[in-house]
Amino acid sequence: MILMTGATGLSGSLIVEEFAxxxxxxxxxxxxPRRAGHLxxxxxxxWVQGDMLRPESLHEAFKDVERxxxxxxxxxxxxxxxxxxxxxxxxxxxxxVVKLSGKEAGIGFDxxxxxxxxxxxxxxxxxxxxxxxxxxxxxxxxxxLYLPGGNFGVDPVRHELRLPIGSTRLSxxxxxxxxxxxxxxxTSSGHEGAVYEMSGPExxxxxxxxxxxxxxxxxxxxxxxxxxxEKVAEYRELGLPDVGVQILxxxxxxxxxxxxxxxxxxxxxxxxxxxxxxxxxxxxxxAALLGQP
Ligand SMILES: NC(=O)c1ccc[n+]([C@@H]2O[C@H](COP(=O)([O-])OP(=O)(O)OC[C@H]3O[C@@H](n4cnc5c(N)ncnc54)[C@H](OP(=O)(O)O)[C@@H]3O)[C@@H](O)[C@H]2O)c1
Numbered sequence: 014m015i016l017m018t019g020a021t022g023l024s025g026s027l028i029v030e031e032f033a034x035x036x037x038x039x040x041x042x043x044x045x046p047r048r049a050g051h052l053x054x055x056x057x058x059x060w061v062q063g064d065m066l067r068p069e070s071l072h073e074a075f076k077d078v079e080r081x082x083x084x085x086x087x088x089x090x091x092x093x094x095x096x097x098x099x100x101x102x103x104x105x106x107x108x109x110v111v112k113l114s115g116k117e118a119g120i121g122f123d124x125x126x127x128x129x130x131x132x133x134x135x136x137x138x139x140x141x142x143x144x145x146x147x148x149x150x151x152x153x154x155x156x157x158l159y160l161p162g163g164n165f166g167v168d169p170v171r172h173e174l175r176l177p178i179g180s181t182r183l184s185x186x187x188x189x190x191x192x193x194x195x196x197x198x199x200t201s202s203g204h205e206g207a208v209y210e211m212s213g214p215e216x217x218x219x220x221x222x223x224x225x226x227x228x229x230x231x232x233x234x235x236x237x238x239x240x241x242x243e244k245v246a247e248y249r250e251l252g253l254p255d256v257g258v259q260i261l262x263x264x265x266x267x268x269x270x271x272x273x274x275x276x277x278x279x280x281x282x283x284x285x286x287x288x289x290x291x292x293x294x295x296x297x298x299x300a301a302l303l304g305q306p
């Protein structure tokens with residue numbers, strides 16, 4: 014049996030759908046049953062209640078599990094949550110944990126200055142030393158963050174993308190690509206000790222991003238350069254918790270210091286997943302980019 018965590022979140026909800034599409038049975042760990050509604054409607058998906066921070070709540074989840082896909086939020090005690098969960102998995106005799114990690118695609122990106130990268134590296138090292146077989150999936154920034162409401166989201170009313178990163182080029186990846194690669198890793202053998210870096214197929218400036226959004230929606234969007242302080246104020250207005258705002262502020266500072274991005278497509282090639290371009294992503298999400306349901 015495959016167990017996955019984080020199936021009610023941004024990336025996990027698309028990954029669990031990919032399991033269902035592929036007809037691969039999967040068990041999802043759910044902290045709050047009120048958030049499990051859509052999981053019950055997916056073929057082959059069963060869910061169990063449990064909290065990654067409470068090992069005593071995980072016995073049922075670990076029953077007969079051969080491989081775990083480990084996902085939790087970067088904004089919520091990620092190191093403690095994932096390390097506690099790894100300890101519980103080892104104690105339950107789980108043979109293999111695949112961690113959805115993160116990779117800042119910025120060339121020269123400094124892990125010491127951005128806690129998201131630093132925390133993922135700490136958890137990766139902890140997992141490697143745990144005695145459980147491990148695999149790391151390291152996607153770059155998700156394209157889905159450019160949808161309205163995302164951390165890099167376009168404003169569908171003003172038709173703007175407002176960020177403080179100048180001409181920095183980023184190489185975001187569609188979570189649907191990550192999902193296909195993750196399900197391939199979870200359902201085939203030989204990935205113990207492997208690290209899979211992955212990004213989208215192009216490094217784009219934010220001006221190029223809004224060009225693609227404009228082409229897809231038929232509405233002219235513009236890139237508006239704002240100061241970091243202004244952007245932080247916008248994040249606060251959206252109601253993001255302090256820790257989330259601090260992580261984003263660090264991220265924006267690093268993005269401005271490292272103005273180009275790598276492209277990693279080896280995992281796409283290895284698992285036969287065609288890399289989704291930002292234009293294809295924008296076409297698929299044209300209505301959402303316009304703020305329509
Ligand atoms: N954003 C990006 O561009 C990007 C790029 C690369 C990698 N990543 C990494 O991808 C990972 C997932 O990010 P995401 O945005 O998909 O996460 P997310 O939307 O915040 O979802 C987090 C998931 O973890 C669950 N969770 C958190 N704490 C839990 C606990 N104690 N017990 C059980 N479940 C718990 C949440 O459950 P609830 O529904 O109950 O809250 C939710 O399902 C993060 O580690 C992030 O660093 C992100």
